[in-house]
Amino acid sequence: MQQTRRSVIKAGGALGLLAVLGSALLRPGRALAAWNTSAFGAKSAVDAMKALGMTNAEDSKDIAIRAPDIAENGAVVPIDITSNIAGTRSISVFIEKNPFPYTGTFDFPEGTVPYVHLRAKLGKSTPVRVVAAAGGKFYTTAKEVKVTIGGCGG
Amino acid sequence: MPDPMKIRATLQGDVADVRVLMAHPMETGQRKQGGKVVPLHFIQTITAQLNGRTVFSADISQAISRNPVFAFKVKGAKAGDKITVTWKDNEGESRTDEATVRGGS
Amino acid sequence: MNKSLVLGLAAACAAALLPPAFAQTEDPVAADFDKFRAVLEQDNPAELWEVKGEQLWKTPRGPKRASLEQCDLGLGPGVVKGAYAQMPRYFADVDRVMDAEARIVHCMITLQGFTYEELAKKPFSSATKTPDPVSITTYVAAQSAGMKLAPPQSHPKEKAAYDVGKQIFFYRAGAYDFSCASCHGVDGQRIRTQPLPNFTSPAQAIKANQGWPGYRMTGGVMHTLQWRLNDCFRQQRFPEPDYASEMLSALLTYLTVNAQGQEYKGPGIKR
Numbered sequence: 001m002q003q004t005r006r007s008v009i010k011a012g013g014a015l016g017l018l019a020v021l022g023s024a025l026l027r028p029g030r031a032l033a034a035w036n037t038s039a040f041g042a043k044s045a046v047d048a049m050k051a052l053g054m055t056n057a058e059d060s061k062d063i064a065i066r067a068p069d070i071a072e073n074g075a076v077v078p079i080d081i082t083s084n085i086a087g088t089r090s091i092s093v094f095i096e097k098n099p100f101p102y103t104g105t106f107d108f109p110e111g112t113v114p115y116v117h118l119r120a121k122l123g124k125s126t127p128v129r130v131v132a133a134a135g136g137k138f139y140t141t142a143k144e145v146k147v148t149i150g151g152c153g154g
Numbered sequence: 155m156p157d158p159m160k161i162r163a164t165l166q167g168d169v170a171d172v173r174v175l176m177a178h179p180m181e182t183g184q185r186k187q188g189g190k191v192v193p194l195h196f197i198q199t200i201t202a203q204l205n206g207r208t209v210f211s212a213d214i215s216q217a218i219s220r221n222p223v224f225a226f227k228v229k230g231a232k233a234g235d236k237i238t239v240t241w242k243d244n245e246g247e248s249r250t251d252e253a254t255v256r257g258g259s
Numbered sequence: 260m261n262k263s264l265v266l267g268l269a270a271a272c273a274a275a276l277l278p279p280a281f282a283q284t285e286d287p288v289a290a291d292f293d294k295f296r297a298v299l300e301q302d303n304p305a306e307l308w309e310v311k312g313e314q315l316w317k318t319p320r321g322p323k324r325a326s327l328e329q330c331d332l333g334l335g336p337g338v339v340k341g342a343y344a345q346m347p348r349y350f351a352d353v354d355r356v357m358d359a360e361a362r363i364v365h366c367m368i369t370l371q372g373f374t375y376e377e378l379a380k381k382p383f384s385s386a387t388k389t390p391d392p393v394s395i396t397t398y399v400a401a402q403s404a405g406m407k408l409a410p411p412q413s414h415p416k417e418k419a420a421y422d423v424g425k426q427i428f429f430y431r432a433g434a435y436d437f438s439c440a441s442c443h444g445v446d447g448q449r450i451r452t453q454p455l456p457n458f459t460s461p462a463q464a465i466k467a468n469q470g471w472p473g474y475r476m477t478g479g480v481m482h483t484l485q486w487r488l489n490d491c492f493r494q495q496r497f498p499e500p501d502y503a504s505e506m507l508s509a510l511l512t513y514l515t516v517n518a519q520g521q522e523y524k525g526p527g528i529k530r
Contacts, residue, residue: 035198040215070452072292073476073530076219078299095217099184104214106226112209113169117225119299121182121217148452160306177307179386179479187386220479221304 039102045094045129048102052092054131057138060085063130065143074122074147081116083132083139088114090133096142097126122147159251163237164258170231171258172202172210173223174239176249180220195245197222203238204228204255233257289454296528305397305474305526308389308481312398315391321371330366332359332399343403344523347512349414356420358511360396360485361503367392379502383489384480392503396483397472397526404525408468410515417512424513427506428458433496439510441495443467453530464517470527477530484511 042048066080157177183194196216332342456466
């Protein structure tokens with residue numbers, strides 16, 4: 001059966017990330033084992049959280065997300081996250097409406113404040129979801145950030 | 155050899171406020187230039203040490219902005235301590251830079 | 260003169276001296292943008308180009324294998340600190356007013372042996388390449404961070420440049436009959452989410468200078484005022500101005516003199 005170019009590209013797009021990273025794994029001398037390909041390749045925050053084993057995350061008011069209500073430019077959105085939950089070991093970020101929502105996990109060994117500042121690309125208006133891991137449990141909250149078309153850019 | 159990072163580590167009491175600016179295109183693999191798709195090229199892992207002890211690490215995606223900036227805070231730091239930051243990308247490139255913790259406010 | 264007329268004139272003068280109400284502070288969206296842009300500017304990717312620009316300034320390059328360390332930006336050969344804040348200015352060796360980037364291009368030509376044609380061919384940044392004059396202008400501008408803008412207006416050609424710049428600012432042309440003033444000549448205008456500062460007003464004219472050279476979030480590229488003016492002309496459907504031309508130096512003279520006395524904070528971040 002002949003596939004049209006369009007259908008090949010469409011199919012390729014969904015698997016594109018995994019395909020590229022899969023071939024990258026063949027390169028020598030690279031510690032990619034820890035980088036969670038299936039979580040990073042998940043198309044929804046829910047699926048990414050499953051792949052990361054972040055089950056039963058309970059809503060928490062003790063995680064503070066500071067981000068603009070409206071982003072001046074979706075390409076560079078500053079996000080400050082502080083977890084006030086005792087024993088927070090990591091903070092994970094999911095930009096729910098991005099093509100691949102899982103954006104990263106930041107680990108805090110003993111002695112590091114559970115705080116991170118990062119800058120992310122938001123493809124469109126979206127909740128920014130954060131999951132904090134503490135004491136073997138998961139806690140979550142989200143903040144909506146609007147992304148709009150700007151002006152001239154001066 | 156990738157361009158160097160800019161690392162600033164300033165003491166606020168006994169907490170070192172560490173700010174890192176990395177030079178990296180963080181290509182999503184969805185951008186076109188000259189009619190061709192620019193391949194995926196992004197930092198995947200970051201680690202930071204204070205005097206040789208790991209104090210921060212991260213796994214990140216291509217959704218982090220171009221020329222990434224991160225900030226984190228390490229307790230128990232002193233002026234003169236050494237902060238070392240390393241990033242590794244999906245092409246096998248890596249960069250390590252260091253800075254000295256400076257006394258601040 | 261009678262007493263009521265004197266009082267009337269005094270009141271009018273007092274009112275004229277009051278700072279105009281900023282359109283920007285009344286717009287909560289713009290205020291929020293300003294707040295988060297300040298967060299972004301704490302760690303500005305522009306710093307990567309400041310470093311690059313400094314390397315380019317100090318490294319012997321070009322057919323003449325010379326560095327730019329003898330380049331006179333108006334304060335004497337090699338004096339970089341404070342020079343950007345005092346431009347555009349008149350340069351006797353070329354008998355014309357030059358803005359910072361035009362002067363840097365001039366030094367690259369005369370000291371290093373580059374040609375105008377090669378520097379003007381692709382003078383603006385792309386995602387993969389930043390032209391050397393852009394990096395160097397970023398470095399030079401950073402050395403004026405925290406200083407008050409003070410473009411000189413003592414030489415007759417500096418005054419003439421201001422007048423010509425003002426004429427250009429108000430000159431209506433192109434398919435839409437736009438002038439710079441159409442967008443930037445009155446208070447309270449905006450394009451989508453962005454307020455358009457009124458550059459004829461001294462208090463708002465600082466916005467024509469503040470944050471340039473700027474790391475533009477759109478595309479993650481470094482841009483100078485030469486790019487910004489070129490892009491304004493494009494948006495006005497004007498013909499493309501010549502890179503680093505006398506005409507652009509005049510327009511920059513008008514914009515910078517209008518903002519004189521206000522603090523320039525160095526390279527910034529732009530949308």
